[in-house]
Amino acid sequence: xxxxxxFDQVEIDGNMTLDGDMKLNGSVTIATDIQLNGNQTIFGxxxxNGSETIDGNLQVNNNETIFGNLQLNGSETIFGNLQVNGNQTIDQNFQVNGNQxxxxxxxxxxxxxSLGSVQAAAQLLVANLPSLPAGIPASQQVRxxxxxxxxxxxxxxxxxxxxxxxxxxxxxGAIPALAIQLA
Numbered sequence: 001x002x003x004x005x006x007f008d009q010v011e012i013d014g015n016m017t018l019d020g021d022m023k024l025n026g027s028v029t030i031a032t033d034i035q036l037n038g039n040q041t042i043f044g045x046x047x048x049n050g051s052e053t054i055d056g057n058l059q060v061n062n063n064e065t066i067f068g069n070l071q072l073n074g075s076e077t078i079f080g081n082l083q084v085n086g087n088q089t090i091d092q093n094f095q096v097n098g099n100q101x102x103x104x105x106x107x108x109x110x111x112x113x114s115l116g117s118v119q120a121a122a123q124l125l126v127a128n129l130p131s132l133p134a135g136i137p138a139s140q141q142v143r144x145x146x147x148x149x150x151x152x153x154x155x156x157x158x159x160x161x162x163x164x165x166x167x168x169x170x171x172x173g174a175i176p177a178l179a180i181q182l183a
Contacts, residue, residue: 021056033068051086063098124155140177143170148181156183 011028017035027044034048039056046060051068058076069086076090081098089107112118154168163182170179 015050027062039074045080069104138175140175143177143179145179145181148183152181152183 011031013031015033015035016030017037019037021038022036022040022042024042024044027046028042029047029049030052031049033050034052034054036052036054036056036058040054040058042059042064043061045062046064047067048065049067051070052066053071053073054076055073057074058072060076060078060080060082063080064078064082066082066084066086066088070084070088072089072094073091075093076095078096078098078100082096082100083103084101084106085103087104087107088102089109091109093110094108094112118124148166152166152168154166156164156166159165166181166183168179168181170177
């Protein structure tokens with residue numbers, strides 16, 4: 001029987017390819033790229049100065065910083081913060097309990113659930129084409145509330161005046177209407 005080593009801290013100055021599982025009790029720094037064909041559990045911080053590809057699952061109990069691209073073909077859970085300076089693609093489940101920052105593009109092939117805020121610097125795009133419901137639409141204007149309710153949930157959009165506005169549905173009347181308020 002072969003006993004796999006357990007490390008408290010690892011620093012690798014080159015690339016790393018691992019066909020099995022990886023478990024680290026401390027932090028790990030990888031100078032260039034990492035290719036992992038199994039699962040990865042890191043109880044400290046993870047820093048990859050290149051790109052990271054994981055075919056299995058990843059769990060980081062502290063923070064993760066990727067200076068290149070992140071391709072994850074399994075699930076990932078990060079209990080701290082995540083920063084990706086390149087592009088990020090997630091094929092399955094993804095959970096970050098801290099903050100996430102992606103400098104490049106973020107592609108998620110399933111869904112996103114956030115208990116906090118999701119912020120897009122330019123656009124938040126829904127790619128699917130909506131379908132018109134059956135029936136005749138009711139004529140309704142957009143309702144404006146100034147100043148509105150503090151911390152109103154809704155879609156935050158920046159106006160041409162540089163101010164933030166919150167778009168939400170006002171269902172207080174007989175016919176629901178789009179509503180907007182100054183944030």
